[in-house]
Every structure is written in C-alpha cells, then in structure tokens.
Amino acid sequence: MWRDFWTLSRLEQRCFFMVIVILVMVVLVLLMPNQMRYRETAALLLSLSDSTLTSTSEQPKSHVGAVLQRFNPNTVSIKQLEEMGLSRNAILNWKKYLEAGGCFRNITDVKRLYGIDTMFVARLADSMVFDVIPRKPWLPVAVGYSKGNDFEIDLNRVNAARLKSLGIDDAVADSVMKIRNTHWFKKTYTLGELKNIGVCVSDFFHNALAPRHARTSETNFVVEVNAADTSQLTLIKGIGPVLARRIVQFRRKLGGFYHLDQLLQVYGMPPTVVELAKPFLKVDNSLITPLNINQASLRRMKEHPLLGYYRAQAIVDLRQKNGPIRHLDDVMSLMVFADVDAQMYSHYFCLQ
Incomplete structure (x- = not known):
C-alpha cells in the first residue's frame, strides 16, 4: 500500500494527508464528553451572535436619514450618490456607464446597472427625474478616436454597412472589403480622407497594405x-x-x-x-524522442498521453514480475494495450 502511495503526485499526497487530519478531528470531536461538547458549541454561538450584533451596529447610517431630493440620474454627482448611501462599486459602475455613452431613460435602466441595490432603487424611485440629455452619436471601436471634427477609422475592423452609414461611397466600401480578403491596412484613415478617395481605390491604399498570410499561400512553404x-x-x-x-x-x-x-x-x-x-x-x-520504459518511473509514464495510469501500472507490474523488459511485444501483448497501434507505439517507447 505505502509503495503505491509514493507513486501519487505531490498534490494527491497532500490531499490524502488533509483527509486523514479531518478524520482525526472528527473522531476527537465524537469522543469528546457531551458536556464539554455542548459548552464549546454554546461559546461558539455566543461569539457569533456578538459579532453579528457588532457588525450590524457599525453599518453606515448615512442613507437612513438622508433627505430625498429630486435628481437626474444622468447628471447626478459622485458626492450625491455617496450621500444617498449607494455602495462604492455601484457608484463606479454608474459613472462608467455614463462615460461610455449610456443614458438612463427610465427606472428599468437604473435597475439593470450591475451592482445596484434594488431596495435603493425602490426607495429613490419617486426622487428620480429622467430628463434625457442629448448625447453625441455613439461610434464603434473601429471609429476609435476624434481628430478635431473628424474620426480615425480602422478599416481592418469596420464593416461595409458602417462605412456606408458614415457617408462613404458604396464603391469605396465594397472595394475595402475586397482588399481585406487578401491584405490588411497598416494605418488608420480619417473620415474626410475616405470620403475624398476618388475612383482609384487600390492606388490610394497601395503603400499602406500588407498581405495576409503571404507565406502560407506559397506551395513550397512547409x-x-x-x-x-x-x-x-x-x-x-x-x-x-x-x-x-x-x-x-x-x-x-x-x-x-x-x-x-x-x-x-x-x-x-x-x-x-x-x-x-x-x-x-x-x-x-x-x-520523435522515445521514452525508456525500463527506466522511467510510474509517475513519468502515467503523464505520457499514450499511456495514462493503468497502462503505466501494467508496465511496472511486468517489470517487477519478469525483470527488465526485453521485447516491446511483451508490453503490446498486455490486455490494456489490446486496442493500440503497435507500430506507432514502437516510435514512442524504447527498452534501452
């Protein structure tokens, strides 16, 4: 038994010791006198109740007596949200949502915010005024950042429908999609540049293109x-x-x-x-680097993708019974190797 124990991995050995420790603790608790056991349990319950009372008494009370004033969820400040008793994580998600271009149009939008307390929303529902503020139109990540009154566009990520919706000529948008099948664009372009390309689209992008997987298209590349x-x-x-x-x-x-x-x-x-x-x-x-099954340990062999634990154990048992393995056919004749390709295994395992 103990000889098999040392074939386990370190993690398996640690788990085995942990199970033994837990079993010993359970036995000690069961053997403990009833009076002592009840005394220990009562002391534990008292300590838990005291900690619960202490934690509830130390909870912030800023939102209990807060004066409920009417506010717009789209323009409310961080300080106002803190005074209302909203958690710090919820406030952070609130501001991130607005900075990303989001807009609260009704109470349902507020409830959908990640980390928001439904009791908080219900308590302040009558105080929220949803005066929607006009915002700039949202631009996808392909239209990444502004450059004056223009926008930089990554043609490797934007689709044809988006290009056409930005006012770019249909022929230019279709040509960009065809170019992307074989090449990628090494730079970004402003919306104004794309609108003024003209007829020769390929000439405009000629110096800013790189072939996609150029080497894999060659027949001699292996x-x-x-x-x-x-x-x-x-x-x-x-x-x-x-x-x-x-x-x-x-x-x-x-x-x-x-x-x-x-x-x-x-x-x-x-x-x-x-x-x-x-x-x-x-x-x-x-x-292929073969594994010497006459010298390899059980732990090393069971990690091999073609062996596993049971086949590795069968090889160890064969070595212990007959000594060093002299022919690979002796291994292939074992029952656990009945369904394997012996020719393939001959490339992966050696005897010396």
Whole structure:
C-alpha cells in the first residue's frame, strides 16, 4: 500500500494527508464528553451572535436619514450618490456607464446597472427625474478616436454597412472589403480622407497594405511540426501564439508527432484549422524522442498521453514480475494495450 502511495503526485499526497487530519478531528470531536461538547458549541454561538450584533451596529447610517431630493440620474454627482448611501462599486459602475455613452431613460435602466441595490432603487424611485440629455452619436471601436471634427477609422475592423452609414461611397466600401480578403491596412484613415478617395481605390491604399498570410499561400512553404518553434507555427493560418505554445507543450510531453491528426489532441485545436493547415505541415517520425520504459518511473509514464495510469501500472507490474523488459511485444501483448497501434507505439517507447 505505502509503495503505491509514493507513486501519487505531490498534490494527491497532500490531499490524502488533509483527509486523514479531518478524520482525526472528527473522531476527537465524537469522543469528546457531551458536556464539554455542548459548552464549546454554546461559546461558539455566543461569539457569533456578538459579532453579528457588532457588525450590524457599525453599518453606515448615512442613507437612513438622508433627505430625498429630486435628481437626474444622468447628471447626478459622485458626492450625491455617496450621500444617498449607494455602495462604492455601484457608484463606479454608474459613472462608467455614463462615460461610455449610456443614458438612463427610465427606472428599468437604473435597475439593470450591475451592482445596484434594488431596495435603493425602490426607495429613490419617486426622487428620480429622467430628463434625457442629448448625447453625441455613439461610434464603434473601429471609429476609435476624434481628430478635431473628424474620426480615425480602422478599416481592418469596420464593416461595409458602417462605412456606408458614415457617408462613404458604396464603391469605396465594397472595394475595402475586397482588399481585406487578401491584405490588411497598416494605418488608420480619417473620415474626410475616405470620403475624398476618388475612383482609384487600390492606388490610394497601395503603400499602406500588407498581405495576409503571404507565406502560407506559397506551395513550397512547409513547416515540420516536430522541429518548429512557436514563431514558425504562427505562420500557419489559424494558429496564433496561444495554440502554438500548446502544440509545443503537448509535443514535449508526447515526445513528438507521429501523424498530423494527433494535432487534434492539442487542447483548443479546432478540426477545421488542422484540415486547412495540413498542406503546409509535415511530420518527420525520426525526430520523435522515445521514452525508456525500463527506466522511467510510474509517475513519468502515467503523464505520457499514450499511456495514462493503468497502462503505466501494467508496465511496472511486468517489470517487477519478469525483470527488465526485453521485447516491446511483451508490453503490446498486455490486455490494456489490446486496442493500440503497435507500430506507432514502437516510435514512442524504447527498452534501452
């Protein structure tokens, strides 16, 4: 039993000790005399009741006796909200909502505010005056910031309908969408610049375009997944920095890739990305780093994606019964390896 205990991970060992400590404490409580147990429970309840009374007596009373004055939720100040007894987090969300272009038009809009107390809204409902203030039209993030009376527009993010609604010619908006299929814009443009482009749209953007995934469109561009680093993997369309790091981490744990379909085992890898990337990827089986199953510990083998705990335990039992494993077929003949590809496993495991 104890020999199997040391095969557990450190986290599993700690949890095991914690369970033992909890069980010992429960046994001690059960063995405690009844009078002592009741005395301890009564003392605990008294302390909890005293702390509850103390906390309720120390609650702020600013909103209890506050004078309810009529106010406009769209123009109310932070000081007024504090005097009314609104919590600090709710006040912060209130001001952020207004600064982002929001507007309270009725009592329902106030209730929808995150962190607002419904009792607070009900108490001040009769004091709220919803005189809606005319505000500037909201602009999406693609129309990011003002430049005088004009706006900078990121053509990589705005759609054709939004461009047309801003007064840009339909032909220019459609041309921008076609250009975005193969290129991305390296700079932003003001609304005035886009309105005065003229007929030659491609000539206007010529010096400010960069091709999208130019290298993956070349037929001679191929990445070897067992030798590529994260920077090379990100050249493949659909694989960003996060997926590239996960591929490298999984490859390190596995020892290497035997075929491209193993990429589907990478956490978060979409099947469509693998299918689109296959023409630009290749696998060299000679680069796989095999695991020596005669020397590897149970903890090391159970972390291998192709083994797991039960198969790793079966290998350890075989070593303890017959000594060092001499043929890989002896391992493949075990029941837990009945449904595996023996040829593929021969690339991942060695005996010396």
